[in-house]
Amino acid sequence: MRKETTVNRPIGRAARSDQARIARFDRRSAFKAFACSLLLACGMSAGEVHAAGGVAASDQGAGHRVNIRIVAGSTTMAATMDDNPTARDFVTQLPVTLTLRDLDSAEKVSGALPRRLTEAGAPARDAGSQGEIAYYAPWGNIAFYRGQGPDAAGVITIGRITSGIEAVNQQGQLTVTISRAD
Incomplete structure (x- = not known):
């Protein structure tokens, strides 16, 4: 019976920094979505959530004059x-x-x-x-x-x-x- 072995090869510096950046972005996006949902559930308006740094679905027109x-x-x-x-x-x-x-x-x-x-x-x-x-x-x-x-x-x-x-x-x-x- 033959045992499989895995070889741990170091990843290049660029690949590591890309992976870290993606992981940080995913964590930030998930936290921001969670925080926006929590603020909306607590009764804040979409405008207040947007002002707090989140973007709510009903704020789609933000960024231009209506x-x-x-x-x-x-x-x-x-x-x-x-x-x-x-x-x-x-x-x-x-x-x-x-x-x-x-x-x-x-x-x-x-x-x-x-x-x-x-x-x-x-x-x-x-x-x-x-x-x-x-x-x-x-x-x-x-x-x-x-x-x-x-x-x-x-x-x-x-x-x-x-x-x-x-x-x-x-x-x-x-x-x-x-x-x-x-």
Whole structure:
């Protein structure tokens, strides 16, 4: 009976470094997938997971600006969302219908959104300006600026109206339906 023997031959330096790099990549990818799943299971939004360094399936549009359509009666406004976690989180709630009311001469505001948006990476305060769309974190609502707004804590700019702004200049309540344009 003959015994089989194996000869351990040293692998070349390049092959060893490739194997080590692949092993590190596989471990990192597996950990990242596990961490993203855990964060989503704990109730974080896709935007918050993305901001934490993961990429969730619902964040597929991240990395570019999203065009939206805002319909108010027979008037259609066009807007472009900013590329930030709060704006991306808002896009995940579309389509949405909101009733806007006059807050002051500078803005129309909605009631609370169906779900609060992430504030990850947002500035502590901002002042909206004409044509901007912002999330007001303390109230969990959206503001459409028709003039210069006050500098306030919790204002996060999420987009800009590119056409049809005259619709938000009307006085009184306004019902709008917001959806993706692309």
